[in-house]
Amino acid sequence: MPPKTVEKIKLESLRLFAEEGYDGASLSKITDKVGIRKSSLYNHFSNKEDLFLTLVDDVYERYVSEVKETVHQQPNDSYVEKKLYQALIITxxxxxxxxxxxxxxxxxxxxxxxLKAFVHERFLRFEEELNHVFLPIITDGMKNGEMKSGNPTHVLDAFYCLMDGMSAQMFYYDKKTVDQKREHAWRVFWNGIKSESNDEM
Incomplete structure (x- = not known):
């Protein structure tokens, strides 16, 4: 079944925004790609800002959904190391x-x-959702002795920095190099937060 008009608009808009920037991706270019009149686009979005912010929400929601699905696929008794590592992989x-x-x-x-203020407000909501996923995992790791005791929020801050760093690496290196760097970065990070008793596990 062909995608509905609104989904086609969002798909083509995402591609054009990514390739040509916010100013370059005019509504005329978007409607030409979709094969509709500009008036038809206004049946779904009030203007370009509305369309753009809808895409911001969509991307955030898809990312959070994939992280949650990946974490929840792990058995309840899975090691915290595995859950956090898989979250890094999915990112x-x-x-x-x-x-x-x-x-x-x-x-x-x-x-x-x-649109900076609007995007920032959405980012804070998005991060709060991720906090609810990661903080319980980190807290469990400290309680069960898999990780060093400490402030879970500090570990989460470091984990976010690791994910952000790997996100940037994605655009500089080929897949093989990125995968290697990701594995090395993770190993150093985990060695820094795991408990000494965990070496024997």
Whole structure:
């Protein structure tokens, strides 16, 4: 079944925003790609800002959904190390989806000036959702002795920095090199937070 008009609009808009930037992706170009009149687009979105912010929400929601699905697929008795590592993997793999990756890194980190406050507000909501996923995992790791005791929020901050760093690496190196760097970065990170008793596990 062909995608509905609104989904086609969002798909072509995402590609054009990623390739040509916010200013370059005019509504005329978008409607030409979709094969509709501009008036038809206004049946779904009030203007280009509305369309752009809808895409921001979509990308965030897809990312959070994939992280949650990946973490919840792990058995309850899985090691914390495995759960966090898989979350790092899904982050990198999510950004490998070319249009989504370009859109995420370009616009969500460096949004158009007029929309910066709106995107930032959405980012804070998105991060709060991830906090609810990761903090319980880290807290469990400290309670069961898999990780060193300490402040779970500090570990989460470091984990986010690791994910952000790997996100940037995605756009500089080929897949093999990125995978190697990701494995090395993870191993150093985990060795820094695991408990000494965990060496014997």
């Amino acid at each position: 990198t793999d999510f950004l490998r989806k070319e249009a989504v990756g370009k859109f995420y890194m370009h616009f969500l980190l460096f949004p158009p000036g007029d």
